[in-house]
Each structure stands twice: as structure tokens, then as C-alpha cells.
Amino acid sequence: MTASxxxxxxxxxxxxxxxxxxxxxxxxxxxxxxxxxxxxRCGKGNLEDKLISLSKELKVIVSEFKPSRMAVEELYAHxxxxxxxxxxxxxxxxxLLAAAQAGIDVYSYPSTEIKxxxxxxxxxxxxxxxxxxxxxxxxxxxxxxxxxxDALAVALxxxxxxE
Numbered sequence: 207m208t209a210s211x212x213x214x215x216x217x218x219x220x221x222x223x224x225x226x227x228x229x230x231x232x233x234x235x236x237x238x239x240x241x242x243x244x245x246x247r248c249g250k251g252n253l254e255d256k257l258i259s260l261s262k263e264l265k266v267i268v269s270e271f272k273p274s275r276m277a278v279e280e281l282y283a284h285x286x287x288x289x290x291x292x293x294x295x296x297x298x299x300x301x302l303l304a305a306a307q308a309g310i311d312v313y314s315y316p317s318t319e320i321k322x323x324x325x326x327x328x329x330x331x332x333x334x335x336x337x338x339x340x341x342x343x344x345x346x347x348x349x350x351x352x353x354x355x356d357a358l359a360v361a362l363x364x365x366x367x368x369e
Contacts, residue, residue: 215241216368217273217310218361220353221281221297223248223256226263227353230271231343231361238365240343242271243354253293257300264304276305277364279356280314315363320356323363335359 214234220227226248230241246263248256278301281291305312318328324338336355340348342362349355 213272213274215271215273215275216361216364217267217271217276218357218359218364219276219278219301220356220360221278221294221301222353223253223260223293223297225351225353226260226297226301227351227355227357228264228267229354229358229361230267230273231358231365233274233365233368236369238343238362240345240358243349243358245351245353248297253296257296260297261300261304264301265308268304268308268310273310275364275368276301276310276312277360278302278312278314279320279360280316282317313364313367315360315367320359320363323366324359332356 214232216231216233218229218231226246228246229243232239232241246260248259278298281294281298302312321330321335322328325334332352332355336348336352339355339358339362343358349358
């Protein structure tokens, strides 16, 4: 692939300030393929240091794999835990900034739509999503972290919506 040619890879992100899941899915054919998946550990310490770590790691992933699109799970705000949503918004902001700086289009999906796309049930458990991701991508073993399967689910949702 030449440097000027865009890849056909979707980068799915499951935002977090402690752990952010990422999954890269090849979208060159009618069925998606697993390219890479993992977690970004944002480290310990204050929020600012975690966000810097997240930004640096995302830049490495984007630079290495050169995704053509990014898909991110939308924030979910629960009235009992508004602080969690605010903290997550910081991580999501860093993720969106990284995409903008790299010139990557971003698509957002609510968790219920992701679950429905992957399992047929918008209220499916994270474990059910992980099992379906393993099946869809013909993986030998399930992803160790739910953050990884959630990120792959976001990427696969975008793949299905962009067909």
C-alpha cells in the first residue's frame, strides 16, 4: 500500500480513562476481518496524565494502521452517576481530537444500537457481545478484556452501517 492511498480499516474505540479498548477491522470485502485489537492502559495518577497517555497511544495506533474511519461508542449518562459520564467525556474528547488531527472521519453509535447490530438484542450482556464478536471474526479465543470486544463491536457496527 502506498503512503498516499487510504486503507480500508475501521478503528473501533470503547472509551475509558483507565482502560480504553480498541479494535481494527478490515473492511475490504463483504465480510470483516480482524486486523488488531487491544487495550490502552491510561496509567495511574490524575486525569490529565491519563488523557496525555491516551492521546499518545492513540497517535501510535493511528500512525501504524492508518484507519480510514473511526467508530466510537456514544456516551451513556445515567442519572445516578453523572460524574462518570463527565469523566468519560474527557476521554471521548481526546479520542475525537486524535481522529480530527489525523483527518479521520468519526461515526458514533449508542450502546443499544451496537448490541442490537451484533447480537440482535439492544440489551444484550457484554458477555453475549464478546461471544458474538468471537464468532463473527472467527477468533480462536474470546478477547480477554470486555473493552476489546466492545471496541470490536463498535467497529463491526460501523462496518455493517457503511455497507
